[in-house]
Amino acid sequence: MKTDKHLGKQVNEHLLKVGVETPMNKTGLHMDSPVIIERKFREIMEALGLDMNDDSLRDTPERVAKMYVYEIFNGLQYSNFPKCTTVENKMKYDEMVCVDKINVQSNCEHHFVIIDGFAKVAYIPKEKVLGLSKINRVVEFFSKRPQIQERLTEQIFHALSFILDTNDIAVQIKATHYCVKSRGVTDTNSDTTTSKLGGVFKDATVRNEFLNL
Numbered sequence: 001m002k003t004d005k006h007l008g009k010q011v012n013e014h015l016l017k018v019g020v021e022t023p024m025n026k027t028g029l030h031m032d033s034p035v036i037i038e039r040k041f042r043e044i045m046e047a048l049g050l051d052m053n054d055d056s057l058r059d060t061p062e063r064v065a066k067m068y069v070y071e072i073f074n075g076l077q078y079s080n081f082p083k084c085t086t087v088e089n090k091m092k093y094d095e096m097v098c099v100d101k102i103n104v105q106s107n108c109e110h111h112f113v114i115i116d117g118f119a120k121v122a123y124i125p126k127e128k129v130l131g132l133s134k135i136n137r138v139v140e141f142f143s144k145r146p147q148i149q150e151r152l153t154e155q156i157f158h159a160l161s162f163i164l165d166t167n168d169i170a171v172q173i174k175a176t177h178y179c180v181k182s183r184g185v186t187d188t189n190s191d192t193t194t195s196k197l198g199g200v201f202k203d204a205t206v207r208n209e210f211l212n213l
Contacts (some may be wrong), residue, residue: 001082001137008081014162020154022076024146029069029077037065072107076146082137084163086128096206096211098122099135107145108179117175117191122210123160124168124200135160149173149194150168157196168199170210 015021042052042061050057074080076158097122106115123130142155157171177182181188200206 003080005079005081007078007084008078011081011159012078012163015155015158018158020151020158022147022151022155024076025121029073034062034065034069037068038062038186041065047206058080058119064207071096071172072105073145075141080141083132084134084138085131086163087131088195089125089127089129092167093125093172096122096124097129098210100130100140102136104139104143104173104175106143106145106147106149106152106175108177109148111179111183112146113142113178113182115147115149115175115177117173119156120170120172120210120213121156121160122170122201122213123164123166124165125164127165128164128165130160136161149175149177149192154192157198162199166199168198168201170201170207171196 003165008058012021038061041064045057045061046052047134052058100118102119102121104117104119106113107113108115121135121139138159139156142152142159152171153171157169160171161169174191174194176191176192180192182189195211197210201210
């Protein structure tokens with residue numbers, strides 16, 4: 001995947017400005033993060049009473065550290081922000097562009113268990129048109145960090161609004177939270193739906209068109 005750390009920095013500054021950035025310290029992920037996570041996760045496994053000399057468990061802390069930093073939480077590094085190619089809207093297209101059933105796989109920041117679902121994202125072009133796969137990439141980027149679904153929805157909305165220079169954006173996420181499904185109330189059937197609508201999507205007719213697509 002092509003990345004754009006300069007755009008990532010701009011998006012980061014924009015999310016901080018509108019107040020929807022993920023709470024992070026100034027250092028964030030850094031070169032020593034895998035080593036630190038490996039050491040700490042080994043301590044967690046030992047505290048659970050697991051035999052760390054067992055050949056099945058011995059390398060688990062290293063595997064978890066790599067998974068956290070390079071896979072499921074790599075959205076914490078804005079150097080990984082996807083390159084978002086836009087083109088001038090020469091064709092003057094002014095109808096809804098909607099991408100549905102975008103895969104969402106994230107982790108609840110309260111229990112560090114899975115959030116699994118789909119996103120629907122739409123916008124109405126003004127001066128810019130965005131490559132369709134880039135919408136999926138933006139959703140993926142913000143999913144790859146500890147999240148609450150409400151903030152994830154807001155981050156996707158505001159990032160795309162910044163990139164496309166328009167408020168005519170709509171985002172809806174429907175997901176299963178394993179902190180609800182596999183622990184606590186253990187409700188295996190419930191889903192959570194969140195949405196963020198801006199610009200013309202606030203109009204009842206356009207809103208209904210988006211939600212019913």
